[in-house]
Amino acid sequence: MNDAGCAEQTRERLIEAAREVFSEHGFQGATVREICRRADANVAAVNYHFGSKDGLLAEALNFNQLKAMQAANLAATSCAEQRLRLFIRDFMLMLLDENSASRQCRMMARELADPTPALDKIAREAIAPLHEHLGALVDAITGGTLDDAERRRCVFSILGQCTFYYHGEPVLQRLYPELRFRRDEIEATAAHIADFSLAALAARKSA
Amino acid sequence: MNDAGCAEQTRERLIEAAREVFSEHGFQGATVREICRRADANVAAVNYHFGSKDGLLAEALNFNQLKAMQAANLAATSCAEQRLRLFIRDFMLMLLDENSASRQCRMMARELADPTPALDKIAREAIAPLHEHLGALVDAITGGTLDDAERRRCVFSILGQCTFYYHGEPVLQRLYPELRFRRDEIEATAAHIADFSLAALAARKSA
DNA sequence: TTTACTTTCAAACAAGCGTTTGATATGTTG
DNA sequence: CAACATATCAAACGCTTGTTTGAAAGTAAA
Known part of the structure; x- marks a missing residue:
């Protein structure tokens, strides 16, 4: 010692x-x-x-919180639509809530656009499972009618809406100075993204 | 001389x-x-x-191409839905097409997550008009039934889907090595985003 | 030609970076 | 006790960064 x-x-x-x-x-x-x-x-x-x-x-790097999020979501007994809602909510809180213990996950988002030596590990161990999880949810919601490329694009559409608030934060703060991402605002945003995405997926389902 | x-x-x-x-x-x-x-x-x-x-x-910094895009879109005689399709297509080509003369615009996207001395100018002169243009389109599509916060979130949803492919490119290349953003793939992606967003907006309209 | 001004260039500067070193103190082991 | 391994620290190393300098070369006006 x-x-x-x-x-x-x-x-x-x-x-x-x-x-x-x-x-x-x-x-x-x-x-x-x-x-x-x-x-x-x-x-x-x-x-x-x-x-x-x-x-x-x-x-x-620590993917425990991300893994726990997915595990909890898998364990939920709700329908696929409701599980997507929950997942988007948890994900947004992780990305935006200053008070959450999510720093180790926000590190990842930082690196996405600017490769580091650890990006391979991040992509393999954190993002790939995330894409698979969301892909399964999309499949469950649409009844498995989408081909691989379409399902992937739907997953990207959902993730893109979420990460936009993270990546674009400096600009959003300048354009909308009154916009503060307190917990209630984050939840309202997550609800919007879930509504927006579920409506779009419902259209895919019937088509 | x-x-x-x-x-x-x-x-x-x-x-x-x-x-x-x-x-x-x-x-x-x-x-x-x-x-x-x-x-x-x-x-x-x-x-x-x-x-x-x-x-x-x-x-x-040069916002001419972005301005030209918006001007052309405003001049189009199509309906609002079709104009949103065109706008998303042009925007995606600008962000992703290596062969287009869009370097001066891609510079901006690079800085969004990492403020530079020029971010104020970018936000004011390039991104704010972009948000306004999309907000007007969203209003036209939904029939003006949305309040400010909702309209803004819809604009963010559309922009988030588009910029996801730009910001996430290094990760996407690792996860989907076969995915190449040639012109036809970009156009297919843009069509997906337009479909996805218009379906979601249609649901807002009827609601 | 002489004078003044603009532009280019090799070289250097000061500051910051990640990293290494060698000394020093501490705890453990024979 | 002595010998060894571990951990910390101030200092320096080698490198890259944006920037500055002072001389050289060119052009233009007097």
Whole structure:
């Protein structure tokens, strides 16, 4: 063991600080020095404990909340339509609610447009299951009448509506300064996206 | 005047190269040296002609194509539904078609998630009119039955579906390597988004 | 030609980055 | 105790970044 830090604690503090900084500034924009400053650790600590900034990112990635969301949604006994509603709500809260413990997931969204060494892992372990889950929901709602390309496009339409609020936040804040994403606004937005998407899927079903 | 460069030509080459590099790597990711290399100019040329990298970005921004798109759409005599179809098609081609002369617009999309000194100008001069144009279309399609918040959310739903393919491209390439956004695929995608959105708006109308 | 102005260029600058080093202190093990 | 491994730290390294400098080359006006 060591002094006050008590060994393993520095590692944990670094991971937590990394999740903060990565989610705020993205991988490129985040600096090792800033992470260490927030973790009250020396600059060399990152390379000592994780080998590199890349290694820290890999350790900081955590898909547990996303997996838990999907598991809970699968376990729900509601109909497919209602499960889509719930899923969109949970997903939007994860993306937008400042108070939720979702920093480790927001890190992902940050990197989507700007590949990092960890994007392969993110795509494989987090986003692919997300697409599959939504694809199954779309199939259940439309009665399995869509071919692969159509189902995929429907999944993209739903995800696109959700992630728009995340990616476009800086612009939305400028254009609509009065728009604040408090919990009730997030839920209303999620309800809109669910309504919008279910109406569109219902049209697919009858067609 | 000067030697071969003929004065003003260096400025123009720098702007053109800047549009290329900014649209490929974003403002942060782009380097002055890379821009000057492509423009066959000295590193100091950017600061001589534009004062700074920021100044170059401001000069390189160009919303003409976006404005032309909206003007053409306004001039169309079709019904609102058809005009939304056309608009989504044009917008998607602008965002995704490598062969179109749309680099100056793709620069914008790059910056949306990562504010730069020029984001205020982009939001004010390019994105706000875009939102207004789509809002008017949504109003025409739904018969003006929506309140401000609902209309805005419908606009966001449409824009979100479109920009998803742009922002998520690196991930989509990893998950669906066979997916190539050639012109026909872009048009099919645009048709899907229009179908999806019009079905959802039709449900709003009757409600 | 001389003078003044514009433009280009190689070189350097200061700052920030991720990373490495070598010393130092601490705890564990023989 | 001595020997060893672990963890931290200040300092520096090597590199890249945007920017600045001062000289050189060209053109234009006096």
